[in-house]
Amino acid sequence: MASRGNEPSFSVLGADLVLRGSLTAEADLHIDGTIEGDVVCKSLVQGEGSTITGSISAQVARLAGTVVGPVEAAQVIILRTATVRGDVRYDALTIEQGAHVEGHFARRDGAGSPGLALLG
Numbered sequence: 001m002a003s004r005g006n007e008p009s010f011s012v013l014g015a016d017l018v019l020r021g022s023l024t025a026e027a028d029l030h031i032d033g034t035i036e037g038d039v040v041c042k043s044l045v046q047g048e049g050s051t052i053t054g055s056i057s058a059q060v061a062r063l064a065g066t067v068v069g070p071v072e073a074a075q076v077i078i079l080r081t082a083t084v085r086g087d088v089r090y091d092a093l094t095i096e097q098g099a100h101v102e103g104h105f106a107r108r109d110g111a112g113s114p115g116l117a118l119l120g
Helices: none
Strands: 010-013 018-020 027-033 034-036 043-046 051-053 056-063 066-068 071-078 083-085 088-096 100-102 105-107 113-118
Touching: none
Parallel strands: 010 027, 018 034, 027 043, 034 051, 043 056, 051 066, 056 071, 066 083, 071 088, 083 100, 088 105, 088 113
Antiparallel strands: none
């Protein structure tokens, strides 16, 4: 969707979509499909059946599917259905019990509320 004036923009990439190449958007994204490339957006919501192979850069990243690559966001939320194989840089981090994560975690040097929350 294109943004009209100051209205927020939101795009959905369906489960049947396979994108090979980097994706850059000034919009909020909801990804249910497969992305083979880097994702840069304002806010990312990843569906449970989604796979992203590449880096993720966003203000907010809510991950529920599979990510193979580094993640950098002010707020990272890793849900119990997620599998993340890559380093995670964050200001605030939430990981639900049951999530599978292989990688290093490091706070970013940028602005934001530092914090770590483990949910059970």
